[in-house]
Amino acid sequence: MGAGLLLGAGLPAHAEVCATDDADREVCLPAPAARIAALSPGATELVYAAGAGEQVVAVVDYSDYPPEVESVPSVGSHTRVDMERLVALRPELVIGWVTGNPSEQLETIETLGVPVFYLEPRSFEGVASAIERLARLAGTGDEGRREAARFRNGMAELVERHAERTPVRVFYQVWDEPLMTINDKHLIGQVLTACGGVNVFGELSRLVPRIDDESVLAADPEAILAGGMGEENRDWLTHWEQYPNLTAVARDNLFFVPPSLIQRPTPRLLEGSRLFCEKLEDARARR
Secondary structure, eight states: OOGGGGGOTTOOGGGOEEEEOTTSOEEEESSOOSSEEEOSHHHHHHHHHTTOGGGEEEBOTTOOOSGGGGGSOBOEETTEEOHHHHHHTOOSEEEEETTTSOHHHHHHHHHTTOOEEEEOOOSHHHHHHHHHHHHHHHTOHHHHHHHHHHHHHHHHHHHHHTTTSOOEEEEEEOBTTTTBOOOTTSHHHHHHHHTTEEETTTTOSSSSOBOOHHHHHHHOOSEEEEOOSSSSOOHHHHHHTTOTTSHHHHTTOEEEOOHHHHSSOSTTHHHHHHHHHHHHHHHHHTO
8 A cells, every 4th residue: 555645645735744753853744643653652641641642543552541542453562563553554643662662663664654753751841842742743732732731830840849858868669670770860760859859879870770689778768669560569569578677668668659650751740750759758757
């Protein structure tokens, strides 16, 4: 099939819409995209946040929010897209993840004539901007601007409220085997800082460093925050209970945060950030 025809040739030139993606590429469409494929769970959430949920025709596995996305066809996983199924759904715009999707597949999609918009927000402003840019490409500008403003204002209020709070030394566990954390440049690290937390591994060079139990014991954090394998699985925190002399354990500062609220750079990060801040307030109260 002629994938180049998917973009709706013949539309008036004045209908063209453009936006710059997170790979610093300007992506232009002859008209707002009526059929969008989102190739990561985070991209899916951002498209819906931009007010373009009804235009989403394809997603990938683990795209579970908002609930209505369950009725949208899946075209594989973020690491391997079923190209035949994707093309059959005739997307006019594909939302790719900079480090999450195989670059060769995204390049193949573009050779078929379907524009790819690369996303991967790495700051609070990056999340808000992603919503606005997607809304521009989808023709849902007003909805996107409202949601971006809600997120910006909420994060700014959170930062202001906790600016003078007493610091809490924190270890955030992002994975268990191998044991992994985040540094201060990571978006989750920025959340910790916004809540008045001090990331005990914040100065490490890698965004997501590998560490070991001994490193955590040596750092002796006042609080440990973790998600887990699922939205209600606290097993990662249970692991640390074998170290009763660890300050976080001695003070009962082992806090679970549902991973989808904090590990996806989407508007739900505001909810996850508020939860982070509440947990650190609990830690302050237990001194």
